[in-house]
Every structure is written in C-alpha cells, then in structure tokens.
Amino acid sequence: MEDNRADVQTIKERVDIVSVISRYLSLTKSGANYKGHCPFHKDDTPSFTVSSEKGLWHCFGCGEGGDVFAFLMKIERISFPEAAERLAAEAGVSLKRRGDGERERLRTLSAEVVAYFSENLTNTAAGEKAREYLLHRGYGEETWERFGLGYALPEWDDLKKSFSKRYGLKTLTDLGLLVQGKENTLYDRFRDRVLFPIFDLSGRPIAFGGRAFQGEPKYLNSPKTVLFDKGRHLYGLSWAREALTAKHSAILVEGYTDVLSLHLAGITHVVGSMGTALTQGQANLLSRFVSEVVIAYDRDAAGGTASLRGMRILRNSGLDVRVARLPEGDDPDSLVRRDGPERTLEILEAAVPFHLFYIESLKERYNLSTLAGKEGALAEARPFYQGISSLPLKEEIVGLLAELLDLPLEGVREDLGRRQQRWRPTEEPREMEHSWGKEEVILSLLLRGEADFREVAALASPEDFSQHYRPIVEALATVNDPFNLSLLMQRLDEESARQASYLALAPVRFNDTGKALQDALIKLVKLPAIDRELVRLREETKRCDKEGNLDRVDELQRTYSALVAERTALVAQKHPRRGRDDKG
Ligand SMILES: [Zn+2]
Structure with missing residues (x-):
C-alpha cells in the first residue's frame, strides 16, 4: 500500500488490466471498454466491464469493482501484498518495503x-x-x-x-x-x-x-x-481471538458498543464489522479463526442489500453463516443490557441458517400479494439458487419459496433453474438506472477527469458530502494536482473502490458537463446553506416580534424575502422548463 506506492504505480503502468482479467474470463471489445460475464455472480448479460484506459473494472450486475489489484485479490482470495507480489513479478518490478x-x-x-x-x-x-x-x-x-x-x-x-x-x-x-x-x-x-x-x-x-x-x-x-483498512480489520479481534479459536464460531455484530457490552457480559467470541457492508478481506480474516459466523445485526440492518451481500461473501468463503433473529428494535448491546447474557446467548444460539433468513427477507422487500412482487422475488432468488451446489439444499429452497409465493412446486423449481433471459440486476437495482443524485453527478465527473477538483473544493468541503462518499472526496483532495485515478484507487478501501469504479465506468453521458456540475453544486451546497439561513431568520423574527422590536422585524422580513427570491431563481436556473415547484 502506502509503503510501496511508487512500485504499485509502476506495476499498474506496466501490467495491462485487460490481459490480466482475460485469464479468468473472456472479454470482448465494446466501444471504449471491454465486456464479459462476471465471475463473481451468475451473469448471463454480460455485465462485467473493463476499461483499459482507466485501469478499472466494474460489474453492473453485482456491484463489485476496483482496479487490477482488487480483481486479483477477489478472484484468487488473496491479500494485497500477495497480489502485489504476483503482479510485480509479472511487471519486472522488485518491491521495496518502505522502512x-x-x-x-x-x-x-x-x-x-x-x-x-x-x-x-x-x-x-x-x-x-x-x-x-x-x-x-x-x-x-x-x-x-x-x-x-x-x-x-x-x-x-x-x-x-x-x-x-x-x-x-x-x-x-x-x-x-x-x-x-x-x-x-x-x-x-x-x-x-x-x-x-x-x-x-x-x-x-x-x-x-x-x-x-x-x-x-x-x-x-x-x-x-x-x-x-476497514475492509481488512474487525473491531475487537485481538480480544476475541482465543475464544474464537476455542469455539470455531464467531458472533458478528455491527457496532463498537455491541462488542463492548457482550464482552462485559462474558460473551467473548464476538467481533464488530464496523458497518453492515462486509468485505472479502474481513471474510478471509474470519475464516482463519472460525468455521461458522452468526450474524447479530439489528433487524433492519440485517435485511439491507449491503448486509445480504456481505453474508453471501462469507458463505462463498466457505463459512457457515447463520443469522440471529433479534427482537424488534434491539441490537446486541440493548438486548444484553436488558435481558442479560443467558437470554442473549439463547437468542444467538437459535440463529437460523442464511438461506432461511434470505428467503424470509424477500417478504420484506417485495409485496408478495401482487404478481409483480412475486415475479421480483423469484427473479432475485434465481441467481441465489443457482449459486448453490448442494441438491438437498436446493430442494429445500424450492419448497420454501413455493410455500412463500403460494405457487406449485414444479413451476418454482423450473423457474429457478432457468437461465436469466434479460438483464435483471439482482442487487441495488436503483443504482443501475440513471436517477443519480447530486453527489453521484459531482463524483462521477471528478473521477472521469471531466471536472476539476479545485472547482468543487472552492465551494464544498468533505463534510458537505454524505458519510459513505467521504472517503472518495478525501482521496480526491490528495490526488488532484495533477489528477491521478490510479493513485486515488490505492487510497480507497474495498467498499469505496466499488463505488468509485461504478461512478467512473457507468454508461452515462452529460450533455453539458459544466452545467451538470454547477447544478449539482447548487443542490449540494448553496440550497442547504440558504435553507439553514431561512430557518435562522424565521427564529430571529419570532424573537424580535415577541420583544416588540418591529423595525428589526421589518428588516428581517425584507432579508427573508430577498433570500426566498434568490432560492427560487437558483432552482429555476436548474430546471428552466419546470414550474415553481422544485420538489420533483
Ligand atoms: Zn458481478
């Protein structure tokens, strides 16, 4: 990583990402990029895209992506230093470790x-x-x-x-x-x-x-x-290490206080994933110590797409995965503090196998009383089903789904085994459509080198961006003179690298990049600032009104109207053909 950043850069310059990836799947030229069937999910589309020029790959079906190192690490399930060593040998670079x-x-x-x-x-x-x-x-x-x-x-x-x-x-x-x-x-x-x-x-x-x-x-x-690197560490691993090895099983929780409270209650085979988006690196780390993982996230978090993806990564790494059903509204921290260690252990031990949890979770994501809901659930379950090799397990899934969807067993079995006809993204479908928000527009332009970071930094600070994009914004600040995409990728963790490869490679075109950037910056920075000021003005007006300071009230109201007019003008500039309503 940072130790040998110059070497890593040299490797990337010398090794062609297309030829490395071609050893694992066949790629065909498509416009400026190459396309193929994704090796990380059942992909009939093909949704796997590689850009030789950008040095990036991204799968628009399952959302995986990154640079050539990320690809090798993922497909060979190896660590960064191992991937670096292999590619270094190929590039004729001898790796120097910084002191x-x-x-x-x-x-x-x-x-x-x-x-x-x-x-x-x-x-x-x-x-x-x-x-x-x-x-x-x-x-x-x-x-x-x-x-x-x-x-x-x-x-x-x-x-x-x-x-x-x-x-x-x-x-x-x-x-x-x-x-x-x-x-x-x-x-x-x-x-x-x-x-x-x-x-x-x-x-x-x-x-x-x-x-x-x-x-x-x-x-x-x-x-x-x-x-x-968040994607390669687990919170509390050094404290849990012995207990993990003894039990061959890990309880995986989301937050710091979950880890602390369980440890204090004497439940010590527990580590924290620091968010629900588990990575391959974390799965590799866990598999060094245990053969089974019990996920103990709160209910809403466990059913989220990032969390489901993480569980699949664990399962694909050869770990048995079970999911604990925590009482509604509880996390392990609140549970153990209220009900004590015994009851908590009982709940954790009653965790259900991942496939049961997954099928149940379909109920929460699709309205199964409608035709469209049933079709959606079946389409989503298809790659899941096809990724499983055990016949008894496959049959169990058919049975469960048939019952859940109230459909005949035979029909469900046939449908699940079918090849995917059309591209139906299985995760995060909304990301696939180009209903991008302001942050995606700004970051995409920056990552494509179509906008200058200094222009953005003059108006916006990293804290104006939402939490999950901040690592990319912070990294951009360090590679903008001149902009270096390859160096930027080195500074991102697995999850951010996935987002970055998506934003850089997604097939979107802006008619007017300058205008797209300006509009997005207005939404990101100017409008929120005006809205905060409006709230402040309203409060001050109320106070002055109470105090009988009518001159000041007058003045405040004039400022208020002027600001409202400015806001309206900004919004109208963004949507020249739309009416006054800017909610859309
Ligand atoms: Zn994929």
Whole structure:
C-alpha cells in the first residue's frame, strides 16, 4: 500500500488490466471498454466491464469493482501484498518495503493519541458529557481503561495543535487524524465524539471509531491508512481471538458498543464489522479463526442489500453463516443490557441458517400479494439458487419459496433453474438506472477527469458530502494536482473502490458537463446553506416580534424575502422548463 506506492504505480503502468482479467474470463471489445460475464455472480448479460484506459473494472450486475489489484485479490482470495507480489513479478518490478521505521512512527503516534483522548475523557471539564454518556450506558471507568475509550474535544484544531510540532502535519494526515477542507486547510477529523480505538491482531491501536452525541454521522471511522483498512480489520479481534479459536464460531455484530457490552457480559467470541457492508478481506480474516459466523445485526440492518451481500461473501468463503433473529428494535448491546447474557446467548444460539433468513427477507422487500412482487422475488432468488451446489439444499429452497409465493412446486423449481433471459440486476437495482443524485453527478465527473477538483473544493468541503462518499472526496483532495485515478484507487478501501469504479465506468453521458456540475453544486451546497439561513431568520423574527422590536422585524422580513427570491431563481436556473415547484 502506502509503503510501496511508487512500485504499485509502476506495476499498474506496466501490467495491462485487460490481459490480466482475460485469464479468468473472456472479454470482448465494446466501444471504449471491454465486456464479459462476471465471475463473481451468475451473469448471463454480460455485465462485467473493463476499461483499459482507466485501469478499472466494474460489474453492473453485482456491484463489485476496483482496479487490477482488487480483481486479483477477489478472484484468487488473496491479500494485497500477495497480489502485489504476483503482479510485480509479472511487471519486472522488485518491491521495496518502505522502512518499518515509518510504520513504527505511526504506531507510536497512534498509541500517544489513544492516551491523549483518554486523558480528555477522564480529566477535562469538556469531557464531562462523555463521562456521563458512558456511565449512563453502564460503562464504568474500568471499562474505559480496558477498551482504551477516549473523548475528542469540540475544537477544530485541538489535536492538530497538540501533535503537529512533534509529528508534523503530514504524519497526522497520514494517520487520518486530520482532514483537508476548503482551500487546503487541515482540521481535526474527530471532534466532540466518544472514541473507540481499533486495535490490530496484536492489540496495538491503529485507528479510531468515533460516536457523536448528536448530529450526523453518528459513527465516524478513520479512513484507510498505512496501518488500517476497514475492509481488512474487525473491531475487537485481538480480544476475541482465543475464544474464537476455542469455539470455531464467531458472533458478528455491527457496532463498537455491541462488542463492548457482550464482552462485559462474558460473551467473548464476538467481533464488530464496523458497518453492515462486509468485505472479502474481513471474510478471509474470519475464516482463519472460525468455521461458522452468526450474524447479530439489528433487524433492519440485517435485511439491507449491503448486509445480504456481505453474508453471501462469507458463505462463498466457505463459512457457515447463520443469522440471529433479534427482537424488534434491539441490537446486541440493548438486548444484553436488558435481558442479560443467558437470554442473549439463547437468542444467538437459535440463529437460523442464511438461506432461511434470505428467503424470509424477500417478504420484506417485495409485496408478495401482487404478481409483480412475486415475479421480483423469484427473479432475485434465481441467481441465489443457482449459486448453490448442494441438491438437498436446493430442494429445500424450492419448497420454501413455493410455500412463500403460494405457487406449485414444479413451476418454482423450473423457474429457478432457468437461465436469466434479460438483464435483471439482482442487487441495488436503483443504482443501475440513471436517477443519480447530486453527489453521484459531482463524483462521477471528478473521477472521469471531466471536472476539476479545485472547482468543487472552492465551494464544498468533505463534510458537505454524505458519510459513505467521504472517503472518495478525501482521496480526491490528495490526488488532484495533477489528477491521478490510479493513485486515488490505492487510497480507497474495498467498499469505496466499488463505488468509485461504478461512478467512473457507468454508461452515462452529460450533455453539458459544466452545467451538470454547477447544478449539482447548487443542490449540494448553496440550497442547504440558504435553507439553514431561512430557518435562522424565521427564529430571529419570532424573537424580535415577541420583544416588540418591529423595525428589526421589518428588516428581517425584507432579508427573508430577498433570500426566498434568490432560492427560487437558483432552482429555476436548474430546471428552466419546470414550474415553481422544485420538489420533483
Ligand atoms: Zn458481478
């Protein structure tokens, strides 16, 4: 990764992505790109696209994608260093590891930052609310110490000031502690948050997860760094390691507090996935320790497409997957605190096999009382069914589906075995249509090199973007002079790389890129700013009205009307042929 970034770049320049991928599937030229049948899902379309020029691949059926390293890692189920070694040999590059000294320095900084956040938690006045919050959740001081908990002060530059003299801004940025905002300013990533350090397998701190008291995002993780990659780590693995090996089974939870509360209750074969989008890297890691995984996400999260995709990755990695049915509205944290360890273990042990959970989940995603709903559920289940090799299991699925859809057994069996006639994306169908939002438009233009990042950065900061796109925005800020797509991909974790390859390769065309960018920026930055100001003006008007300050009320109302007019004009400019309604 960062260690040998120059080597990685050389490899990418010398190795042709099309010839590497061609060893695994046959590709045919289609316009500027190459197309083939995806090796990662049952694909009759073909939906797998490769761009030699961009050095990217993406499957528009299952959503996988990335650069040549990501492809090799995924298809061979190997780690990044292994993939790098193979490609290096092919490219005639000898890999140099950047000195271990650099990593050591980052590790030392990381440990110091843990101590610093912990000091904020225990010994500052501002830390009071974090202390109260943790105590209220049943985490006493012993727990803070045991898990290294801390608190980031509300200031924008507290950490920056405390550490930059000794470590320099670059090291702080390399560890993901600082974020680059507008006009190249650097500020603290974590502010006013309770912090959960993330440890590597040997128990050394390498990254942080921060929980906000209010506002969004509720959880914020360190970005990908030399030490940390969310897609290749699991929260709490160093604490769970022994128990995992002893039990051959892991309980997989979503959040930091789920891990903590279960550990405190004596249930220790538990690790956190830090979000529901499990990756191949995490599956590989788990399969080193266990043969079975019990997913314990809250109900809504478990049935989501990202989560289902993750479960399939686990299953395809040879792990037995079961899904726990948590009571409505519960996560493992709330469950164990209310009902205690015994009842919690009972529920976890009653987890159902993945295929049962999957079929049940169809009920939640399709209206099965309609024809269209039944057709949709069958179409979605088809690749799932075809991906299974066990005949008894296949028959069980046929039976369950026939019952669920109230259809004859024979018909269901025949339908599930049919080849997919037309392209029916099986996951995230909405992404496939070009109903893109403002963020997708902006990022797509930037990733295609059709817009200049500096133009965007002059108006928008990373925090204007939603949480799941921020890693891409932050990475863009570091590769914009000149723009280097290949280097950008190196800085993204598995999930963000998938999004980036989609945005860069999706077959969309903008009639007027300049206008598309301007419209999207108006929606992303200007309109929300005006709306916030309007709310503020309304509140002040109310207050002045109460106080009888009528001159001020007059003035405020004039400002308000002017701002409303400005908003209307901006919206009209975006939709020249539409009426006054901008909701559409
Ligand atoms: Zn695919």
